[in-house]
Amino acid sequence: MKQIIKILSILIAIAAFWIGLLESSVVPRSNTWLLPIYLIVSLGCYGLLMVGVGLMKFPTCPQEAGLLQKDVAEAKEFLKQRGIDVASD
Amino acid sequence: MEKEKNKYSIIVPTYNERLNIALLVYLIFKHLKDVDFEIIVVDDGSPDGTQEVVKQLQKLYGEDRILLRARPRKLGLGTAYIHGLKHASGNFVVIMDADLSHHPKYLPSFIRKQIETGANIVTGTRYVRGGGVHGWNLMRKLTSRGANVLAQTLLWPGVSDLTGSFRLYQRSVLEDVINSCVSKGYVFQMEMIVRASRKGCHIAEVPITFVDRVYGSSKLGGSEIVEYLKGLAYLLVTT
Numbered sequence: 001m002k003q004i005i006k007i008l009s010i011l012i013a014i015a016a017f018w019i020g021l022l023e024s025s026v027v028p029r030s031n032t033w034l035l036p037i038y039l040i041v042s043l044g045c046y047g048l049l050m051v052g053v054g055l056m057k058f059p060t061c062p063q064e065a066g067l068l069q070k071d072v073a074e075a076k077e078f079l080k081q082r083g084i085d086v087a088s089d
Numbered sequence: 090m091e092k093e094k095n096k097y098s099i100i101v102p103t104y105n106e107r108l109n110i111a112l113l114v115y116l117i118f119k120h121l122k123d124v125d126f127e128i129i130v131v132d133d134g135s136p137d138g139t140q141e142v143v144k145q146l147q148k149l150y151g152e153d154r155i156l157l158r159a160r161p162r163k164l165g166l167g168t169a170y171i172h173g174l175k176h177a178s179g180n181f182v183v184i185m186d187a188d189l190s191h192h193p194k195y196l197p198s199f200i201r202k203q204i205e206t207g208a209n210i211v212t213g214t215r216y217v218r219g220g221g222v223h224g225w226n227l228m229r230k231l232t233s234r235g236a237n238v239l240a241q242t243l244l245w246p247g248v249s250d251l252t253g254s255f256r257l258y259q260r261s262v263l264e265d266v267i268n269s270c271v272s273k274g275y276v277f278q279m280e281m282i283v284r285a286s287r288k289g290c291h292i293a294e295v296p297i298t299f300v301d302r303v304y305g306s307s308k309l310g311g312s313e314i315v316e317y318l319k320g321l322a323y324l325l326v327t328t
Contacts, residue, residue, distance in 0.1 A: 003244060004325045047238055054216075054234035061221035061298040068189065068300050075115040084145045086111045 014039070097126040097200065098177035098260070099185065102169035105137040106187040114146050114155065116193040124200065129176055130187075131169040132159045167277045171267055174260075182258045190299050191255040198295045199257040209262045209290040212248055212282060213255035213297035220250075224301030236317055240279065244324060247286050248294060254278040255297055262290055274313075276320030287328050 021032045079086050099117065103110055114128060130143050143157045158176050160169070170184060183199065185191040191213070199211045215222050216237070225233070240251050252275045258266075262285065272280045286292060 002326060003328055007243065007325070047242070050238040051231070051234045054238065055227075055230055058230050058234070059216065059218070059221035061223045061300070064192075064221070064298045064300050065223045068192065071116060071192075071194075072112055072189070075112040078115055079111050082149055084111055084142065084149065086108045086142060 095125065095181055095200075096179035097121075097124060097181045097183055097196075097257075098173075098179035099126060099128045099183040099196075100170055100173035100177065101128060101130050101185060101187045102166060102173070103130055103132045103135060103139050103187045104163060105135045105139060107135070107137050107139045107142045109187050109189055110139055111142050111146060113187055113189060113193065114150065116189075117196065118150060120193045121196055124197075125179075127154055127156060127177075127179065129156045129158055129173045131173045132157065133163045133169065134159065134161050165273055167267070167270060167273060170263075174264060174267065177260065180260050182260050182263050183256070184258070185255050190301060192298070192300070195255070195295065195297045202293050202295050203257055206293045207291065208293035209259045210282070210285055210292045211257040212250065212292060212294055213253050214248070214250035214294045215253060215297060215299045216249045217294065217296050220296035220298060222299045222301070232314065236314075240321060243321060244283055244328075246283050248282055248292055250294070251279045251282055252276075253297070253299070256282075266290075272320050272323065274316060276316055276323075279320060280324060283324050283328050 018032070018035055021027065021035070022029065025032075076086065101110070101113065110130060117126075117128060130139075132139050132143065140157060140159055143155065147155045147157065156176055158173060160172060164172075174182060181200075181203070183196065185193075195213060199213070202208065202211045214220055222230075222233075237251070240246065244251075254275065266281055266285045266288065269284055270277060270280045282292070
């Protein structure tokens with residue numbers, strides 16, 4: 001099943017549930033009308049939260065830059081000895 | 090001795106990477122001592138003499154270890170892999186960038202992980218413990234996280250790093266997946282892993298670090314973001 005169909009099915013299921021709630025009036029209608037807005041707002045919050053948490057926990061590796069410089073120097077030395085011309089221009 | 094039977098073909102697309110390709114080849118040979126492998130350089134007609142450097146490296150390491158399979162001009166990343174794959178003799182294929190943002194020191198952990206798990210694909214991920222990124226500003230990180238959250242929410246791909254391109258594939262799996270991929274640039278990397286995941290491939294992850302472009306800097310502009318969103322929409326309706 002295509003991904004878009006999966007997502008649409010979930011949305012349709014939620015919509016059906018919501019219409020059911022509206023029709024059956026278990027909760028006051030005025031509250032039910034607001035549910036989709038709550039859903040959109042909480043989805044947005046979820047997205048922002050995930051991005052924020054991801055940003056705060058973004059793994060960085062400053063030590064790797066130094067290690068790479070060392071490897072590059074070592075490789076350049078080796079290549080120079082073997083007569084391979086890699087002089088950067 | 091499973092390790093003895095396996096051969097790894099490392100496909101490296103290049104364009105103007107005369108210095109980097111030499112450094113990369115040296116580092117690959119340094120870190121893969123007891124492994125049967127070949128390096129396939131797919132050069133898209135670099136004017137900077139990348140191919141001359143590769144020929145010198147062939148003399149040093151042997152023409153059976155380093156294969157130069159050039160193309161006349163820039164023809165795109167996806168077709169570069171297909172081109173390299175045609176000449177690969179290994180039962181496993183590694184795809185990596187030439188610019189040293191993918192460090193060959195992680196190759197042994199890819200190979201070990203594949204043998205341990207029997208995975209069809211081992212993909213390098215920057216977003217777990219032991220992995221990481223260096224050289225990105227806040228904007229770049231923000232875009233990357235936003236793109237990742239969006240893709241994880243919409244596509245449920247089952248891997249944490251969709252746009253990373255440092256990967257080890259079982260050759261048959263790569264051949265199978267690559268022909269169904271049509272995207273370009275790094276959306277192509279995302280399409281590969283999503284399609285593989287949908288086909289039910291076993292995908293394992295290893296942490297890698299990503300040091301951004303020692304020489305030169307990578308940019309992420311508005312047009313890339315648009316391309317990414319288009320790619321996401323394309324994958325939503327086709328996978």
